[in-house]
Amino acid sequence: MLPDGDPLLGRRIYNQQCLTCHSLEGSPYSNGPLLGNIIGQKAGTMSKYRYSQAIKESKIVWTRENLFKFLRKPQRFIRGNYMDSQVIKVEDRLNIIAYLESQSAWFIGSWITNYIIDIIYSILMKFKFTIFL
């Protein structure tokens, strides 16, 4: 069992070291897959991102333990995957994992949330058009 990290410290590190390549939800930045709701998911299935063959075939599930090992040295944990940045400090990894856990509710990035957002958006658009047309 890994000790718990601090999600607030984790958010700061995440924003500094991960966000350039990984948004949590919405339209992904081009460099990496979305990471909202990543805990408990199978590797290589998160978003429409075009994953490496290595990660798709890895059959890894993103438990806290697997994330902890992966982030230490992605190339050692899944050889041939595209991610190369690593997090060396143990506390930093625990904190990032705590943050990702706090962002892992079922509704983050789920189809039903996106569906509801679409409906609200289209209602707002309709409203706007009846005002301006």
Ligand code: HEC
């Ligand atoms: C320079 C860009 C870059 C940075 C910075 C980066 N990553 Fe990644 N990450 C990637 C890419 C690219 C992949 C997809 C790897 C593949 O397809 O082989 C990935 C994959 C992952 C995955 C697997 C996702 C899945 O759907 O299976 C996790 C988890 C992950 N990164 C976490 C992190 C965390 C946490 C950080 C911050 C410490 C981070 N990454 C920083 C580029 C990056």
